[in-house]
Amino acid sequence: MREVQLTNTMSLSNNKIKYIRSLKEKKFRDEHHTFVAEGIKLVFDLLETCRCQFLAATPEILATYPEIRAEEIVEANISELKKATLLTTCPPVIAVFHQPENKLEEIILKDKLTLVLDGVQDPGNVGTIVRIADWFGIGHIVCSPDTADLFNPKTVQATMGAIARVRVSYTDIAFFLTKNSHLPVYGTFLDGENIYTKELSTEGLIVMGSEGKGIRPETAKRIGRKLFIPNFPLNRTTSESLNVAAATAIICSEFRRRTF
Numbered sequence: 001m002r003e004v005q006l007t008n009t010m011s012l013s014n015n016k017i018k019y020i021r022s023l024k025e026k027k028f029r030d031e032h033h034t035f036v037a038e039g040i041k042l043v044f045d046l047l048e049t050c051r052c053q054f055l056a057a058t059p060e061i062l063a064t065y066p067e068i069r070a071e072e073i074v075e076a077n078i079s080e081l082k083k084a085t086l087l088t089t090c091p092p093v094i095a096v097f098h099q100p101e102n103k104l105e106e107i108i109l110k111d112k113l114t115l116v117l118d119g120v121q122d123p124g125n126v127g128t129i130v131r132i133a134d135w136f137g138i139g140h141i142v143c144s145p146d147t148a149d150l151f152n153p154k155t156v157q158a159t160m161g162a163i164a165r166v167r168v169s170y171t172d173i174a175f176f177l178t179k180n181s182h183l184p185v186y187g188t189f190l191d192g193e194n195i196y197t198k199e200l201s202t203e204g205l206i207v208m209g210s211e212g213k214g215i216r217p218e219t220a221k222r223i224g225r226k227l228f229i230p231n232f233p234l235n236r237t238t239s240e241s242l243n244v245a246a247a248t249a250i251i252c253s254e255f256r257r258r259t260f
Contacts, residue, residue: 012056012076017084020056020094024086026149033099035151039091045161050097056081057093070095086153099151104169107140109180111203113255115141118173118219119210120244123148127158128245129208134162136252141166142205144173173207177222180205185223187215188247192226195251200258208248214241227251 022028023036034053037043040061046052052070059075062068082090107114115133120126126148133141148155150168159166177185184204207223209215215223229242229250242250 012080049164055095102167116207123152123154127155130159131162187223192228
């Protein structure tokens with residue numbers, strides 16, 4: 001980490017505001033290989049694991065946390081932060097971080113559970129799933145290219161800091177599942193077996209499908225263990241399906257329950 005550089009101590013420049021707001025768009029995040037995080041908890045969780053390129057905060061925050069380390073730190077007032085924030089309610093600290101490189105080849109799959117997201121397109125759902133994975137001790141998530149970008153500001157905020165602890169990679173899911181077919185591969189389907197009575201392993205890949213279409217056919221061909229989350233009581237008229245993040249939480253909970 002570079003030494004702290006406290007610059008522009010009395011104001012947040014228009015250029016910096018423009019830069020922060022540009023990172024709402026994926027093309028600029030990709031160009032600069034950076035992303036925005038806002039709020040005390042999220043920013044300080046990320047400061048422990050990610051390189052911080054730029055941080056703007058109120059004088060109170062800088063005085064309370066003198067140990068902050070970033071490549072550039074700027075003191076800003078709320079009025080200036082309001083111009084930069086991507087949130088409805090302005091936080092006292094906004095930071096820009098370098099994107100971590102989560103290389104797929106470095107993921108260890110043996111003796112672990114790994115989540116696989118097949119076209120989950122809502123940033124809030126993806127961020128919540130990252131948070132769920134963190135809660136249940138699942139350290140890796142593998143996503144299809146059309147899954148929502150991990151560094152979308154809505155995704156980042158929804159992780160509530162879990163982005164600092166869960167590694168997320170993007171790749172061709174069909175190829176990934178074929179390459180790792182020696183592992184148990186689970187997925188949720190309406191014609192699957194009851195998750196509460198089905199035998200579950202302590203390692204394997206758990207595939208979750210998109211909000212509207214579920215797991216796509218080419219992915220389903222590579223799933224050998226189909227699961228179903230039953231409603232209660234059985235055969236009662238109910239909602240058509242569960243939100244993908246809610247379903248992920250139920251599945252992860254049941255897998256972990258078997259280990260106690």
